[in-house]
Amino acid sequence: MSRATLHGQLLEQAMHLATRDRHRPRMANLRRAVSSAYYGLFHLLVHEATCRFLPARPADTRTLALRRTLARSLAHKEMKNTSRLFAGLSSHWPPWLAPLLGSRGSVPLAIRSLARTFVLLQEARHEADYDISRAFTRQEVRLLIDEARTAERGWRKGARTQEIATLYLYALVLPALSQFQKCAPAP
């Protein structure tokens, strides 16, 4: 987990918040920990997807600006829908995607794990931020964070270089293109 990246810092912050109260964890810390863990994965995927879709050299300011706009276009629900497919939590592959995937059981474990963890964390984040009737406990939150950290590690240590990773990242970006214009900065 890299501390230099936003997603690395968010995952680190999540663990810090989940473990800072030794005896009776404060609910606010646990809830913010879940939220940080989710946003760690969210920003990891947004970064990877936009960099893969719009490769750019550091000096290529036009492409970098396009990339930032594209990053703002990605929507949580669309990302969840795509992740459900790659996680094996849905079998409703869109017609354009199914032939590219080949055998539907062939999503490598580390990619499946990241996609699944993204789906699980997104729901937990929604509960943590909006549903005050849902209680969180330290055990529950630590395991959610560990899921996020393990998925991030698996991605970094090889999954991201696999062919299906590119397909996953493109599938995250493509639904966002219809929103691209709305997210462009005003002149």
Place this chain on the structure above:
Amino acid sequence: MDAFSAQHPSRILGGVEATEQATVQRLLESLTIPSDCPRVVSTLFSVRPDSTGDAAVWVWVILADREEDWTLAEVRPLTELIEGALTEGGVRAIPYVRFRTESEQILIDEQRTDPPDGRIERL
């Protein structure tokens, strides 16, 4: 071995949700937990749409207390067991499997404002 008690009979369920709830209850009751897994004290569940409107089932596995937290490696076989049982049992809802310890659950039960649909005690 297992006893089920409905916790919230007044909850209004749609037909599909009610059927799914009965299926989830049956599948969780029939789970055989391997002896090398952490000791499961009880299992709670709720069936309802998730935040984006997808059919979902939450399963909270209540684990025996111990000094240190249970690790992901220790609980993962339980997650896989439950997710596999639900999928093979025909449940199409997204499974959200979570873990708490027994003492944490006791504290929650004392203040609970959102009870689960069901609870399966494991003796």
